[in-house]
Amino acid sequence: MKLKSHINHIIQEAFVKAGIEHEAISVSESTKAEFGDFQFNGAMALSKKLGKNPREIAETLIKHLDLDTILSKAEIAGPGFINLWLNPLWLALQCEVAQKDARLGVEKRAAPMKVVVDYSGPNMAKQMHVGHLRSSIIGDTLANLLSYLGDEVIRQNHIGDWGTQFGMLIAYLEEMHKEGSVSLKDLEQFYKDAKGRFDADEAFANKAREYVVKIQSGDAHCLALWQQFIAISLGHCEEVYDKLSVKLTRDDVRAESFYNDDLSRVVRDLYGKGLLKESDGAQCVFLEDEEIPVMVQKSDGGYLYATTDLAALRYRAGTLGAKRILYVVDARQAGHFKQVFRLAKEAGFVPGDVALEHVAFGTMMDKGGKPFKTRDGGTVKLIDLLDEAVLKAQDTIKDKSSYTPEQIDALAKIIGIGAVKYADLSINRESNYIFNWDKMLSFEGNTSLYMQYAYARIQSIFRRYDGAIEGHIMISDPLEHRLCVLLLGFEDVLNRAAVDAAPNQITSYLYELATLFMRFYEQNPILKEGVKQEIKMSRLVLADLTAKTMKQGLNLLGIEVVDAL
RNA sequence: GCGCUUGUGGCUCAAUGGAUAGAGCAUCAGACUUCGGAUCUGAGGGUUAGAGGUUCGAGUCCUCUCAGGCGUACCA
Numbered sequence: 001m002k003l004k005s006h007i008n009h010i011i012q013e014a015f016v017k018a019g020i021e022h023e024a025i026s027v028s029e030s031t032k033a034e035f036g037d038f039q040f041n042g043a044m045a046l047s048k049k050l051g052k053n054p055r056e057i058a059e060t061l062i063k064h065l066d067l068d069t070i071l072s073k074a075e076i077a078g079p080g081f082i083n084l085w086l087n088p089l090w091l092a093l094q095c096e097v098a099q100k101d102a103r104l105g106v107e108k109r110a111a112p113m114k115v116v117v118d119y120s121g122p123n124m125a126k127q128m129h130v131g132h133l134r135s136s137i138i139g140d141t142l143a144n145l146l147s148y149l150g151d152e153v154i155r156q157n158h159i160g161d162w163g164t165q166f167g168m169l170i171a172y173l174e175e176m177h178k179e180g181s182v183s184l185k186d187l188e189q190f191y192k193d194a195k196g197r198f199d200a201d202e203a204f205a206n207k208a209r210e211y212v213v214k215i216q217s218g219d220a221h222c223l224a225l226w227q228q229f230i231a232i233s234l235g236h237c238e239e240v241y242d243k244l245s246v247k248l249t250r251d252d253v254r255a256e257s258f259y260n261d262d263l264s265r266v267v268r269d270l271y272g273k274g275l276l277k278e279s280d281g282a283q284c285v286f287l288e289d290e291e292i293p294v295m296v297q298k299s300d301g302g303y304l305y306a307t308t309d310l311a312a313l314r315y316r317a318g319t320l321g322a323k324r325i326l327y328v329v330d331a332r333q334a335g336h337f338k339q340v341f342r343l344a345k346e347a348g349f350v351p352g353d354v355a356l357e358h359v360a361f362g363t364m365m366d367k368g369g370k371p372f373k374t375r376d377g378g379t380v381k382l383i384d385l386l387d388e389a390v391l392k393a394q395d396t397i398k399d400k401s402s403y404t405p406e407q408i409d410a411l412a413k414i415i416g417i418g419a420v421k422y423a424d425l426s427i428n429r430e431s432n433y434i435f436n437w438d439k440m441l442s443f444e445g446n447t448s449l450y451m452q453y454a455y456a457r458i459q460s461i462f463r464r465y466d467g468a469i470e471g472h473i474m475i476s477d478p479l480e481h482r483l484c485v486l487l488l489g490f491e492d493v494l495n496r497a498a499v500d501a502a503p504n505q506i507t508s509y510l511y512e513l514a515t516l517f518m519r520f521y522e523q524n525p526i527l528k529e530g531v532k533q534e535i536k537m538s539r540l541v542l543a544d545l546t547a548k549t550m551k552q553g554l555n556l557l558g559i560e561v562v563d564a565l
Numbered sequence: 566g567c568g569c570u571u572g573u574g575g576c577u578c579a580a581u582g583g584a585u586a587g588a589g590c591a592u593c594a595g596a597c598u599u600c601g602g603a604u605c606u607g608a609g610g611g612u613u614a615g616a617g618g619u620u621c622g623a624g625u626c627c628u629c630u631c632a633g634g635c636g637u638a639c640c641a
Contacts, residue, residue: 028581041583044621054621078584079621123641164640209639256641282639291567291637298639305641332635334569362571363634398603427578430570432634434577443603445589446578453603460601496581508579511588518604527600565603 001094001105002495003488007038007084010066017064020057022046027084029489033478036075036083037485043080054080091484092473098487099545104552106491108150116154116316117143119328120241120248123160124233124255125169127188128240129379130372130435131330134361137421137558138429139328140246141503142359144556149498154320155252158312159237161230162256163305165191167212168198168205169229170222175204212302216260230255236383243386244417245558259311263303266310266349267296273347285343294339309340313356314349324355326501331360331430359501362432372435389416389437396441396449397565411562415452416441418559422448425557426507446511451554452565454514457521458547459563461540464527469544471537479520483542486513490549494556503557510553517546 007027015022025042043058050057058076065074072087098105119139122128139155147153172194197204215222234253241248267283270276275285281299296307316322327337337358344350364372374380393416394400400408423440426447427433443449462469475481490509497505525531526539551561 026581028583031580031584031587035584039583044583047621081584121641160641168640280639284638293638295638300639302639304639306638308641331570333641335636336641338569360570396603431578432571436577439577439590442590447589449603450589453601457601457604464600504579508588515588519606521600522605525600529600531600564601 001098001488001491002107003485004038004492006070010070011040011042011061013066014061014064018060020046020050020060022049030083033482035077035081036073036085037482038084038086040082040084041080043082047080058082086481086485088475088481088484091481091488092475094488095473095484095545096541099541099548104490104545104548105488106148106494106552112150112152113324114152114154114320114322115146115324115326116156116320116322117146117326117328118156118158118312119143119326120237120246121158121160121329122233122237123165124230125160125165126191127233128237128382130364130382130385131379133382133385133420134364134424134429134433135328135330136241136244136246136248137424138359138361138503139326140244140248141425141506141557142326142328142498142501143247144558145494145498145503145506148556149494151498154316154322155248156254156312156316157248157252159234159253159255161226162215162260162308164209164212164302166215166226166229167210168194168208170215170225171204171208171211172197173225209300209302213300216302240382240386243383243413244421245560247558254312254315256305256308259308259315262311262315263307266307266314267303269349270296270347275343275347285347287339287342287346290339292335292339294343306336306340306343309336310344310347310349313340313344317344317350317354322354324357325350326357326359328359328361331362334358334360357501359429361429365432365434367434367436369432369434386417386420389420392416392437392441393419396443411565414560414562415449415565418452418554419448421557421559422451422507425503426511428504429502446507448559451510451514451550452562454518455547455550455554455561456563456565458517458543458550461526461543463563465540469537469540471534471541473541474534474538476535477520477524479516479523480542483513483516483520483546486516487542487545487549490553506553506557510550513546513550513553517543 004027008024011027012024022042025040025045027038027040030036030039043054043061046057047054055076058080062074062076062082065071067074070087070090071084073085075083077083094105117139120132120136122132143153143155169191172190198208211222215226267276270285276283277286279293282295283297284293284295286293294306295304296310297303313325316325329337341356341358344356345352350356366372372380390412393412394408396415397403397408397411403411419440424433440447441449443453473484475484493505493509497503524539526536526543554561
């Protein structure tokens with residue numbers, strides 16, 4: 001339910017009745033319980049425009065406010081705040097409706113938007129490392145979220161299967177006379193060796209650059225070797241996605257190489273539009289007020305990632321017909337995307353009304369605030385990190401004796417992976433993220449385990465009760481009132497998180513929901529003796545809606561819930 | 566040098582331009598014949614890096630300073 005929209009509508013009606021014209025101003029959640037459920041601060045903002053003092057405007061508004069259905073009370077406070085209370089009867093009824101609804105009252109968008117979410121994007125020359133974690137889970141969450149809200153989501157895994165590093169690998173391969181199948185671990189070491197040669201030997205580096213052009217021109221021998229790398233590497237990625245419950249499949253793969261045939265056309269079209277300029281033998285676009293040009297073709301004829309990104313942008317906006325394109329990529333590439341997005345629009349590759357957003361995220365750091373590395377300074381393989389998470393999660397299971405080994409495995413997987421994901425998703429994605437096992441596997445604070453515990457505790461109520469949950473909600477307690485308001489605000493939170501591409505808004509909400517329910521439950525017994533049947537039912541319905549909302553929210557984050565832990 | 570970005574209690578983080586800046590961890594003090602105490606209640610702890618400015622109102626917007634991170638054309 002779009003709770004705020006309903007309230008905004010009532011306010012808007014009051015303005016119309018009062019004969020005041022203004023641009024819409026939305027209510028916001030009250031900052032304190034004594035200020036009601038929502039507050040309207042628009043009177044202050046309108047004061048200058050209308051030439052009246054804000055309290056006067058607020059008084060006029062309040063006179064015309066419908067306080068009979070959704071709202072039950074309105075008060076003016078301070079310089080002209082209007083504090084609003086929701087009608088408990090209406091709240092109760094709406095929560096009942098939500099509890100019976102499979103979508104919990106969350107509406108699907110009337111006008112779905114076609115959205116491309118570009119995320120994960122591992123490099124095929126190497127194994128996935130922790131650097132891919134954030135993109136993979138933030139991107140997957142955004143895709144889940146937008147899809148749930150009714151958008152038509154197209155996931156795109158822009159895997160790095162092309163570029164100079166492959167020239168390097170193939171040049172090294174030839175030098176080593178190595179052919180045939182290469183195991184994954186070998187590939188990792190192989191990359192390191194090749195890189196070592198590349199950095200140390202200028203002649204080799206030049207050869208590698210030549211080979212880039214060679215694969216780009218379709219040399220059969222090179223291509224065959226190249227495909228081996230891709231097959232092995234993609235298989236590894238799928239193993240990681242499976243462990244992570246990230247919903248990327250082969251169908252979502254649009255590799256860099258997918259755009260190969262289009263690259264020369266991109267350059268030609270830029271030339272045709274008079275945007276291209278040769279600089280030191282390279283083809284560049286110099287954007288106004290930009291110090292560094294966008295280079296689309298190197299002096300040796302090879303293309304660059306800007307070229308591929310331009311081709312991908314055109315494909316996504318044109319062929320796929322996306323109206324919003326999200327790039328879930330490390331914040332360090334902000335400069336690149338700023339330029340490429342701008343150029344894509346100036347060159348007419350992407351229509352002006354298509355939203356291009358770089359969903360940037362910060363670097364993953366260790367406890368000491370240093371970039372996350374292994375003890376010897378190497379990159380941490382993602383698969384190792386996930387396996388460690390599952391192992392550590394086993395230790396958090398309290399009563400291991402009551403489970404079979406299989407159950408413990410299943411539980412540990414859900415808990416461990418969930419903890420890794422929740423910890424990441426629960427912070428503002430733009431700041432650097434400090435990775436801390438102890439914190440993420442704690443039962444205290446805004447953690448996955450606290451959420452799991454809260455959920456399991458509600459499920460345990462239902463196990464004890466073991467009957468049909470059918471009845472009416474009767475709000476008789478301030479905490480109960482707040483709980484209902486919070487529950488009905490679910491859709492507003494999801495929408496806002498979707499607009500801002502900010503999963504941490506969902507986790508904040510879920511944590512608030514869980515703690516509020518715990519407090520409510522502490523003070524309002526459900527199954528204890530002496531609780532009247534009607535009250536018991538009312539609280540069971542509320543508990544059920546709370547649990548369902550938690551489950552749905554966690555599922556959007558790609559986290560499963562368990563009924564007991 | 567230039568550009569982007571961050572700076573909020575001891576620590577990790579919140580906060581559409583709105584009221585007295587909120588949580589959690591840690592610390593201290595409480596509640597238990599547990600509807601799962603892996604819980605709940607309470608307390609202390611802040612000049613939102615600093616200085617100006619815009620505004621009825623600034624952690625939030627603008628300018629400058631300081632500090633950190635990142636980027637800075639033939640890698641992606």
